[in-house]
Amino acid sequence: VCAAVVKGSLQALVPCSIIAGAIFLFDSMESSRCLTWMRITMKKITNDHPVAEVMLIGWAFHYLVEGASGFGTPACLAVPVLVSMGHPKVESICVLLVFNGFSAIFGAVGTPLWFGMGLAVGATEDEQVSIGSKCATAIAINAFILIPVVVSLLVDRADVIRNIVFIELSVACTVIPLFTIAQFSAEFPSLLSGLISIACTATLIHFKVGLKPCERRKSGEGETVDAGQGQTVADAEVGAPAVDEVPAAKKIADGVPEADRDLLASPTVVDVALRTMPLWLTVVLLIITRIEDIGLKEALTEKEPLIIDWKLGSLGQLTLSSAFVIGLSNILGAPEKIAWSFQMLYVPFIIPFFVAGSATLLVYRGELRSSPKQILGGVARRMKKPLIALLGALCLVELLRGKDVNADAPAFIIGIRLSEALSDAFIVLSALLGSLGAFFSGSTTVSNLTFGAVQKAAALNLGLNYEALLAVQGCGGSIGNAVCLSNIIAVSTVIGVENQEGAVMKKVVPIVAAFLVIATVVM
Secondary structure, X not given: OHHHHHHHHHHOHHHHHHHHHHHHHHHHHHHOOHHHHHHHHHHHHHOOOHHHHHHHHHHHHHHHHHHHOXXXXXXXXXXXXXXXXXXXXXXXXXXXXXXXXXXXXXXXXHHHHHHHHHHHHOOOHHHHHHHHHHHHHHHHHHHHHHHHHHHOOOOOHHHHHHOHHHHHHHHHHHHHHHHHHHOOOOOOHHHHHHHHHHHHXXXXXXXXXXXXXXXXXXXXXXXXXXXXXXXXXXXXXXXXXXXXXXXXXXXXXHOOOHXXXXXHOOOOHHHHHHHOHHHHHHHHHHHHHHOHHHOHHHHHOOOOOEEEEEEOHHHOEEEEEOOOEEEEEOHHHOOOOOOEEEEOOOOXXXXXXXXXXXXXXXHOXXXXXXXXXXXXXXXXHHOHHHHHHHHHHHHHHHHHHOOOOOOOOHHHHHHHHHXXXXXXXXXXXXXXXXXXXXXXXOOHHHHHHHHHHHHHHHHHHHOOOHHHHHXXXXXXXXXXXXXXXHHHHHHHHHOOXXXXXXXXXXXXXXXXXXXXXHHHHHO
């Protein structure tokens, strides 16, 4: 038991390092004004069209950020942008939380799959891809059905219907790449599909493909206002000249602080390349370190030769390889020979996040709003809550799963007992279990770690395809983030909303319930 607790505590280093790296990257982008530039650029592209704003910033941009960082970052970045464009606060929170549920299973470079499922049930790379592929199928079907409903929380229903072709095309630009990439990777689906979605959705907006005039804009609970003031989308004909482009441009400029007005200028190709460097450099580094034929993957995961091999008394044997793979074997001399390892350069931590973030700080060192020391201090402060949550969760996981999820493991026993008591009705419970895990923890990864082994044991006992049931678990854990109180409070705090958790839950729960039903039926 003690050895399992020690291993669980050490396992927390993997997700915590990924979170820390992602926070460092996005804080570096904020300090260097790269994020500010991206927000201004997206405002200029959408040109004050409510539906375009929601789909480009709330949907496509969020998908990209979720794929890179996860852990609530997308909503905290996108909600303030939508609110600054005139969208109501509570509804903006609802929309982004639900959107987050469509991508969280592949968040933070696929952490819920390769780490969550990999650790909880010992899923191999092929099994992780198979589970991810099934998740992508359920998400795609859900997206085509439910995203227009979600958008109607922010945009008048008549305008949603009028722009349904654009909305479905934007969804297709995301979920088709998502499904395709999920067939061979558990790490890249959200990240790459987010990039593709931004480019394709921006193109759809530019050429006004399926984009129709909006007559009304929601300004609050049950209220709408005419969209004609400062809105190019009030033109009667889609192809007609945008008579309100000047007011729209002025509205964008008025929302930009004086210190950032220089970012309003038309960018050169070099400006675009440098301002987006944190994102494309992250993607490039991830790709070259994951493709085996390049050879970096093997080099970064080598456990030999050792440069440190120390006996730490009864604690175990500490090793460090030349590829900076840290290991602790024979922990507390446990008869199962419990061991732990951490691939420092392969786990998405130093590479790509700290490398991309540091490169950004170096390029824009003359205009930084925060020093690297201040950024690192901020990372340390923000890591306290996830560190505590993940330490507890991973200790619990190690205690539940035992060694290799054998017949004596608590998770195996729980899964067998539940499946015997509920029989085929357990299938209905499966998605709810996943959502419950995310509801309490705010993390799809933690949900998968907590209930993954239970789901697999139940599936095997019922003679079901355990990969399909694990996919239902993953989908439940993903959408469960939308109803997590800590997530709601975190996003609300960013835009100064207080005591609206009940209002958010009232709007979000029916959509989450529909998602769970569809995902279960699909599997």
